[in-house]
Amino acid sequence: MADHTSEKSAKAAAERVAAKRTKPREAAPKPQSGEAAHKPQSGKAAKPALLAGGNPQIARAEGDAPVQAYIAAMPGWKSDVGRRLDAIIARTVPGVHKAVKWNSPFYGIEGQGWFLSFHVFTRYVKVTFFRGSSLRPLPPGESKHKEVRYLDVYEDQLDEAQFAAWVRQASQLPGERM
Secondary structure (H helix, E strand, O other), X not given: OHHHHHHHHHHHHHHHHHHHHHOOOOXXXXXXXXXXXXXXXXXXXXXXXXXXXXXXXXXXXXXXXXXXXXXXXXXXHXXXXXXXXXXXXXXXXXXXXEEEEOOEEEXXXXXXXXXXXXXXXXXXEEEEEOOHHHOOOOOOEOXXXXXXXXEEEOOOOOOHHHHHHHHHHHHOOOOEOO
């Protein structure tokens, strides 16, 4: 009788497995018209999502407005650093061309390419000089790319005079086409 019971229970288990395999999955309910795309807002613009390290996710766009949106979305003290970097660049290079690409602000000369960008990381803001190996003195951060040099800006540690000198030099070099 033990054999008959074990056969019966094995058959029942196999039927349950087969039923699960053939049972159609229930689809998630589809949102009503516009429901997922537009959440109710209380008069404030939605803050951009923060990616790894706190880097704001801003759509690719040309001009000052997306750069200012990026800076406003930078978390904590990094937003102040972003405002200072942007102000120094704009003061040093009148008419600088701005854009957000790859979730980073880019600065360049119209028709000549980009000379600088910056990006938020967990503990610092990384400034990239695309032709940094031509700057004097050299910015401290090395890159695997021969011409690129970096400056890591930590809270309250920006030498504004040196940064402005690098920006002035970088803006006079041929830019990167991206």
